Amino acid sequence: MSQAPTYDVLVIGGGNAALCAAITARENGASVLMLEAAPKEWRGGNSMHTRNLRCMHDAPQDVLVDAYPEEEYWQDLLKVTGGLTNEALARLRSGERIEARACVLAAGGFESNREWLREAWGQNERGEWPADNFLIRGTRFNQGVLLRYMMDAGADITGEPSQSHCVAIDARAPLYDGGICTRIDCVSLALAAALALFLLLVVAMNGSLLHEPLQGDFYAIFPHNLLVAMFGTVFMLAVLALGVSVVRFWRQSVPGPHQGEAIVEAAANVLTLKYMDGGHGKGCNNEDDAYTLWRRRFHHFTFYGFLLCFAATSVATIYHYVFGWAAPYAYTSLPVVLGTVGGIGLLIGPAGLFWMNLRRHPLHGDMAQRPVDLGFIALLFFISLTGLVLLAFRDTAWMGVLLAIHLGTVMALFLTMPYGKFAHGIYRTAALLKWNIEKRQPLDLKLGAD
Numbered sequence: 001m002s003q004a005p006t007y008d009v010l011v012i013g014g015g016n017a018a019l020c021a022a023i024t025a026r027e028n029g030a031s032v033l034m035l036e037a038a039p040k041e042w043r044g045g046n047s048m049h050t051r052n053l054r055c056m057h058d059a060p061q062d063v064l065v066d067a068y069p070e071e072e073y074w075q076d077l078l079k080v081t082g083g084l085t086n087e088a089l090a091r092l093r094s095g096e097r098i099e100a101r102a103c104v105l106a107a108g109g110f111e112s113n114r115e116w117l118r119e120a121w122g123q124n125e126r127g128e129w130p131a132d133n134f135l136i137r138g139t140r141f142n143q144g145v146l147l148r149y150m151m152d153a154g155a156d157i158t159g160e161p162s163q164s165h166c167v168a169i170d171a172r173a174p175l176y177d178g179g180i181c182t183r184i185d186c187v188s189l190a191l192a193a194a195l196a197l198f199l200l201l202v203v204a205m206n207g208s209l210l211h212e213p214l215q216g217d218f219y220a221i222f223p224h225n226l227l228v229a230m231f232g233t234v235f236m237l238a239v240l241a242l243g244v245s246v247v248r249f250w251r252q253s254v255p256g257p258h259q260g261e262a263i264v265e266a267a268a269n270v271l272t273l274k275y276m277d278g279g280h281g282k283g284c285n286n287e288d289d290a291y292t293l294w295r296r297r298f299h300h301f302t303f304y305g306f307l308l309c310f311a312a313t314s315v316a317t318i319y320h321y322v323f324g325w326a327a328p329y330a331y332t333s334l335p336v337v338l339g340t341v342g343g344i345g346l347l348i349g350p351a352g353l354f355w356m357n358l359r360r361h362p363l364h365g366d367m368a369q370r371p372v373d374l375g376f377i378a379l380l381f382f383i384s385l386t387g388l389v390l391l392a393f394r395d396t397a398w399m400g401v402l403l404a405i406h407l408g409t410v411m412a413l414f415l416t417m418p419y420g421k422f423a424h425g426i427y428r429t430a431a432l433l434k435w436n437i438e439k440r441q442p443l444d445l446k447l448g449a450d
Contacts, residue, residue: 015045110144196408298352305345312339346384
């Protein structure tokens, strides 16, 4: 029988830390054997979710800008853990380099082990297990098997079992390998083009695409009641679909009694887009890895532009049904002013986000998701562009053509609202409210004898 080969380094685990250890050892000339429990198609642990690593450095390096000293790193750890951080452990991990020739045990934590999560987080005052509501963004194979083995073998234990990096993700995410999963792949643009073409054919069948100026009277092309029936029905169905799913999510994971302070703070988080500051106030990383707040600013343009356009439609509805004032409205009227300002915001915001997305470094995100982002951003941009062009040329013979194109883009947004990225904002709001209620609840952890 041939003798089994001997390796310089044995790496147990196949996640990001294990891969880094194995690659580093191999680059330094060592022979390496890696043992991984996950199936081939799921190898890599949480590497698929790894981005924006926090690397301490005292001066700019090849891919790192500015400086990120140890003390700033420690303060960031204190902030994200609410002060529940073991300083000795944190400074050991951040300040020292440990070398070994025997074995690298990098088999992950226990975040996918439901029983262990229950043990760490305990029950609340209503007898519920909060851990049962956790959606694990990472790999399902982090069961803590080797971690438990080492603990049972007498290894020293340090750290806090209930400490983890928890973020608000889409409530419809799968139990494991979650994240933002509400996106659809550019269907919105294809749908907008198809609907616009259909409406153009309707206009052509009723006469000619070009017509005598109609003083901006849209209803001379499409009757008012027809537009209300078409768009009102689709919009209400979209709202109903979103409402039912959000209510179902809320009932399945009731965080506790509602509190006015929690609602106010959640609303402030949403309206200010608080969590787009990168967690440190410097913003997200751009293509050269430097921090920038421009992504957050362009999101503000988009968010408030959309709200102003919605307000313009709401005011016009009040004008029509309450005061009996029929469109078209003057350029200085409140609906037109709100729509114009909102439309400009919906041009600047999506244009900036589109530009930043194109310049984004491939390592800063999943490139397979780029068409999803660009499709939704482009749809918002074209809704605004076609609306403003229609407003500018509503007194010309081109009004019918421009109206059909604009209505096609708006209808595409309504039809895809419950299934596309738009829904993420609704679920994000629900998740932020849930978090603001939860963090005000009494902490009832059952951590064992220690």
